[in-house]
Amino acid sequence: MKIGIIGLGLIxxxxxxxxxxxxxxxxxxxxxxxxxxxxxxxxxxxxxxxxIADRVDTSFEALSDAEIIIVCTPMGAIASTVKQVIPYxxxxxxxxxxxxxxxxxxxxCSQLWSNFIGGHPMAGTSSSGIEAAIPSLFTNAAYVxxxxxxxxxxxxxxxxxxxLQLNAIPYICDAKIHDRAVSWISHLPVMVSxxxxxxxxxxxxxxxxxxxxxxxxxxxxxxxxxxxxxxLGVMMAKYNREELLRSLYSYRDNLDGIISLIEEENxxxxxxxxxxxxxxxxKFLN
Amino acid sequence: MKIGIIGLGLIxxxxxxxxxxxxxxxxxxxxxxxxxxxxxxxxxxxxxxxxIADRVDTSFEALSDAEIIIVCTPMGAIASTVKQVIPYxxxxxxxxxxxxxxxxxxxxCSQLWSNFIGGHPMAGTSSSGIEAAIPSLFTNAAYVxxxxxxxxxxxxxxxxxxxLQLNAIPYICDAKIHDRAVSWISHLPVMVSxxxxxxxxxxxxxxxxxxxxxxxxxxxxxxxxxxxxxxLGVMMAKYNREELLRSLYSYRDNLDGIISLIEEENxxxxxxxxxxxxxxxxKFLN
Numbered sequence: 001m002k003i004g005i006i007g008l009g010l011i012x013x014x015x016x017x018x019x020x021x022x023x024x025x026x027x028x029x030x031x032x033x034x035x036x037x038x039x040x041x042x043x044x045x046x047x048x049x050x051x052i053a054d055r056v057d058t059s060f061e062a063l064s065d066a067e068i069i070i071v072c073t074p075m076g077a078i079a080s081t082v083k084q085v086i087p088y089x090x091x092x093x094x095x096x097x098x099x100x101x102x103x104x105x106x107x108x109c110s111q112l113w114s115n116f117i118g119g120h121p122m123a124g125t126s127s128s129g130i131e132a133a134i135p136s137l138f139t140n141a142a143y144v145x146x147x148x149x150x151x152x153x154x155x156x157x158x159x160x161x162x163x164l165q166l167n168a169i170p171y172i173c174d175a176k177i178h179d180r181a182v183s184w185i186s187h188l189p190v191m192v193s194x195x196x197x198x199x200x201x202x203x204x205x206x207x208x209x210x211x212x213x214x215x216x217x218x219x220x221x222x223x224x225x226x227x228x229x230x231x232l233g234v235m236m237a238k239y240n241r242e243e244l245l246r247s248l249y250s251y252r253d254n255l256d257g258i259i260s261l262i263e264e265e266n267x268x269x270x271x272x273x274x275x276x277x278x279x280x281x282x283k284f285l286n
Numbered sequence: 287m288k289i290g291i292i293g294l295g296l297i298x299x300x301x302x303x304x305x306x307x308x309x310x311x312x313x314x315x316x317x318x319x320x321x322x323x324x325x326x327x328x329x330x331x332x333x334x335x336x337x338i339a340d341r342v343d344t345s346f347e348a349l350s351d352a353e354i355i356i357v358c359t360p361m362g363a364i365a366s367t368v369k370q371v372i373p374y375x376x377x378x379x380x381x382x383x384x385x386x387x388x389x390x391x392x393x394x395c396s397q398l399w400s401n402f403i404g405g406h407p408m409a410g411t412s413s414s415g416i417e418a419a420i421p422s423l424f425t426n427a428a429y430v431x432x433x434x435x436x437x438x439x440x441x442x443x444x445x446x447x448x449x450l451q452l453n454a455i456p457y458i459c460d461a462k463i464h465d466r467a468v469s470w471i472s473h474l475p476v477m478v479s480x481x482x483x484x485x486x487x488x489x490x491x492x493x494x495x496x497x498x499x500x501x502x503x504x505x506x507x508x509x510x511x512x513x514x515x516x517x518l519g520v521m522m523a524k525y526n527r528e529e530l531l532r533s534l535y536s537y538r539d540n541l542d543g544i545i546s547l548i549e550e551e552n553x554x555x556x557x558x559x560x561x562x563x564x565x566x567x568x569k570f571l572n
Binding site: 144173177180181184185186188190193200201202206207208211213218222224225227234238241244245247250251253254256257258259263267270271273274276277281284285 | 499530534540545
């Protein structure tokens with residue numbers, strides 16, 4: 001199959017590597033013909049060197065006979081990219097994206113292109129850019145698709161097949177439900193964790209210094225996502241604002257509840273919450 | 287040196303193993319004579335089998351000629367243990383503890399025994415009990431001592447030497463400052479993380495199910511300490527209540543600040559916070 005990938009960073013590059021290669025176990029041979037698009041000539045050159053694409057170009061013209069196009073640009077550029085690519089492609093082409101918020105993207109892109117199907121492969125590393133692209137990034141990762149009523153079932157099946165070829169686990173769900181679910185487990189943790197670091201930094205210098213010396217794995221883990229990529233954090237908040245605020249309000253209520261229990265020295269109820277949490281957490285770990 | 291260890295769980299047991307053994311690099315040979323005390327005969331038997339102690343007993347009488355006694359019971363039992371051991375020991379004996387909150391313990395125990403010096407070796411695993419005791423648990427960990435004015439300098443030096451023999455890094459500080467610092471980096475993260483799990487669990491079953499499926503490393507890390515040992519979480523809150531509430535109030539203010547920025551769509555300031563966090567976080571990672 002001819003597959004176009006627009007944007008050759010960590011996600012786009014890693015998709016290219018795995019969709020071209022025969023799989024590691026040798027049973028399936030993907031061997032798709034990958035057309036890589038980047039605005040940067042240097043990135044195009046690297047993409048050929050790293051085995052990300054069979055052909056590279058800085059122009060969308062190269063996508064004229066692609067059957068599937070995967071838009072891997074930052075979220076803010078997805079809709080404008082779809083708009084710009086339309087004049088060059090044939091009407092059956094499936095366009096999908098890899099953005100981590102789906103409802104606003106599906107809303108705008110479905111109006112531009114009836115064969116647009118939102119996608120979200122839930123994999124990544126702490127690095128970014130084409131240099132960070134690696135094989136097998138999507139192995140065992142969830143790959144969510146959020147088709148709308150106007151999409152053809154066979155097109156959805158084609159994308160599911162691509163996900164399976166990546167050794168990912170495809171899920172189909174409503175774009176709004178996707179955004180609500182990722183708000184809880186991905187976007188809310190960023191703000192919860194960011195508030196922790198910011199609060200600590202307001203302590204007096206001497207005590208802060210001691211806290212920094214004494215900090216160990218508990219602080220390291222709880223603060224990790226709050227000290228991560230700022231652009232990504234802002235994008236989550238911007239595109240998933242409504243759902244993120246909804247989960248933040250609920251979080252604040254629960255925090256207030258725990259504060260009250262400590263104020264009231266109600267150790268029995270605090271113990272009950274911590275016990276329930278310990279029992280519930282394994283269900284979030286796959 | 288004859289060292290008594292009361293309470294042979296993860297911490298007490300691991301202290302025994304390393305204080306008896308020659309160090310791994312063979313340069314130092316600790317070879318202290320360890321007297322292990324547990325109320326359980328079975329634990330005493332295991333302590334001998336695991337090389338935790340040279341002698342074990344269920345009675346404090348066995349500690350009559352110990353030069354240092356390390357109380358490794360749960361926090362709630364430290365002061366009563368010190369009270370019970372006093373009739374059996376000689377006046378020069380140094381008593382220290384391993385509780386994770388220092389001010390209330392030092393307050394009560396210093397009145398009972400003038401040679402009491404609070405201690406907090408900052409190491410652990412997710413396991414507990416004598417079965418979890420391991421060699422080298424304290425290597426590179428901070429070991430804080432919080433002497434008061436009544437303590438003899440030479441006694442503090444003796445405890446620092448013990449910490450160095452464990453390959454830990456000794457720090458001396460005021461008990462109140464210790465409690466404030468650990469509130470930020472250890473006790474606050476537990477409540478922040480617990481509120482996250484509790485808030486998620488209030489979502490409708492279908493969306494919660496999807497969230498559980500999609501949860502990955504970000505949620506796993508941010509929720510880890512909030513799903514941990516409930517007894518330990520309650521102990522922190524109970525013994526460090528004042529400092530924990532102080533840091534929780536500051537945390538809530540910072541959370542409210544971030545919520546406001548998202549409500550106002552002030553992406554520039556949100557980006558500023560996330561950028562500062564990313565720059566500040568490495569100072570907490572040793």
